[in-house]
Amino acid sequence: MTAILKNFIGGEWVDGSGVTKNINPSNTNDLVGEYAKADKAQTEKAIAAAKAAFPAWARSTPQERYDALNKVSLEIIARKEELGRLLAREEGKTLPEGIGEVARAGQIFAFFAGEALRLTGEKGASVRPGLDVELTREPVGVVGMITPWNFPIAIPAWKIAPALCYGNTVVFKPAELVPGSAHALSEIITRSGIPAGVFNLVVGSGSVVGQTLLEHPDVAAISFTGSVQTGRKIAQACVLSNPMKKFQLEMGGKNPLVVLDDADLKLAVEVAVNGAYFSTGQRCTASSRLIVTEGIHDRFVAAMTERLKGLTVDDALKAGVHIGPVVDQSQLDQDLRYIKIGQDEGAKLAWGGELLKRETPGHYLQPAMFTEANNNMRIAREEIFGPVATVIRAKNYEEALAISNDTEFGLASGICTSSLKYASHYKRNSESGMVMVNLPTAGVDYHVPFGGRKGSSYGAREQGSYAREFYTTVKTAYTYPG
Ligand code: ADP
Numbered sequence: 270m271t272a273i274l275k276n277f278i279g280g281e282w283v284d285g286s287g288v289t290k291n292i293n294p295s296n297t298n299d300l301v302g303e304y305a306k307a308d309k310a311q312t313e314k315a316i317a318a319a320k321a322a323f324p325a326w327a328r329s330t331p332q333e334r335y336d337a338l339n340k341v342s343l344e345i346i347a348r349k350e351e352l353g354r355l356l357a358r359e360e361g362k363t364l365p366e367g368i369g370e371v372a373r374a375g376q377i378f379a380f381f382a383g384e385a386l387r388l389t390g391e392k393g394a395s396v397r398p399g400l401d402v403e404l405t406r407e408p409v410g411v412v413g414m415i416t417p418w419n420f421p422i423a424i425p426a427w428k429i430a431p432a433l434c435y436g437n438t439v440v441f442k443p444a445e446l447v448p449g450s451a452h453a454l455s456e457i458i459t460r461s462g463i464p465a466g467v468f469n470l471v472v473g474s475g476s477v478v479g480q481t482l483l484e485h486p487d488v489a490a491i492s493f494t495g496s497v498q499t500g501r502k503i504a505q506a507c508v509l510s511n512p513m514k515k516f517q518l519e520m521g522g523k524n525p526l527v528v529l530d531d532a533d534l535k536l537a538v539e540v541a542v543n544g545a546y547f548s549t550g551q552r553c554t555a556s557s558r559l560i561v562t563e564g565i566h567d568r569f570v571a572a573m574t575e576r577l578k579g580l581t582v583d584d585a586l587k588a589g590v591h592i593g594p595v596v597d598q599s600q601l602d603q604d605l606r607y608i609k610i611g612q613d614e615g616a617k618l619a620w621g622g623e624l625l626k627r628e629t630p631g632h633y634l635q636p637a638m639f640t641e642a643n644n645n646m647r648i649a650r651e652e653i654f655g656p657v658a659t660v661i662r663a664k665n666y667e668e669a670l671a672i673s674n675d676t677e678f679g680l681a682s683g684i685c686t687s688s689l690k691y692a693s694h695y696k697r698n699s700e701s702g703m704v705m706v707n708l709p710t711a712g713v714d715y716h717v718p719f720g721g722r723k724g725s726s727y728g729a730r731e732q733g734s735y736a737r738e739f740y741t742t743v744k745t746a747y748t749y750p751g
Pocket of ligand 1: 415416417418419442443444445473474475476478479480483494495496497498499500502
């Protein structure tokens, strides 16, 4: 048996008070590893360590922060194949997707290494004679990070890197399903030269570790990515805590991809298949609603069906696999529940939705496409978070836009068209945080903001230089030189 991997608290690797098993969704007989679970007392210790480390790290130089983050970046990128394999093995995205995500995490650390050098303030004239006004940004304090399982290294990276970059200290609680990538990332961070307590890893449940972070007065801010349901609880807890915490929430999506009559059909199918089904549809930016105008609808559905028939669903680590397994049994149950709901609502299951058997026992689901659906159906309104997409017919662009915006979410949206007029109109009028033209709704750059509107997101944007809004607090200083 391999050793139980530990938590990192106050500069030391420590045992936990329980174990979480990391199971490969491509082969449930494969135990990826065992990870120590932190309890409430250990989470409090991690918070205390982060609090104690904060004053010194808050005063660390940009050079120190650059050096640490750059070191993390270099190691992640140098080990991207190995870490990508671990990621694909524990989460079920394909190996190229896993390696790509790891490389992305490395790029994010490199970006924020540079950002540490670029943080400046402003000095302006006062409206009162003889005074100076200065605006500076200071770190917020101890930041708790609560992350989901679907991007096991990229999401932690895009929270931890800016937090450290701007002088905060961190208590990181990864999702229990993916402790492997979290542990590997943490190990790399511990070797970066940052002082003890600046970064802490506490693996454990939302109800124990997460809740402790939410309730603790010494946690100044919470950055969360996960479900809407948990997001609401987090918001409530942050507001009720004393002092109140700063928080940012990235939650669900029901992202529309509009396909217009004038779209390049081949491109539209690639965009839709990638956006809806890659990474097993387990992306908050997945194109789960395909809104297709009448003139291209039938051709689109036929071409999609052909394309879906050609997709290989199998072990995430096998070469040539397009779609890996669903992450675990409970997510698979949810996907199957929604496939049944869609059929009961009267939509047509035009392709897929079957459980698949492969060489190894895994959560294999054939990508499912519904047609003859409308936007009021639950499959068009609720986030499924699996390889399930719903095609909705629209009369024309105007109706497609209206359907596109008729959702309580607003993370990403997309349009496939060769018309500059419609592309421009859609970019302006789509009620989402990120709009794509002739591109999948999923797949973004790391140097620009990521986030949504309506029920998808709350608080400051993540990524790019916009991340500083969350990870710093502004100070306005007035001086009367005398
Ligand atoms: P997902 O569908 O991605 O599992 P969740 O919102 O359930 O979405 O989980 C996202 C993260 O939030 C995980 O790290 C999980 O452990 C954590 N979490 C879940 N419930 C709570 C809670 N009540 N308080 C704090 N964290 C929680």
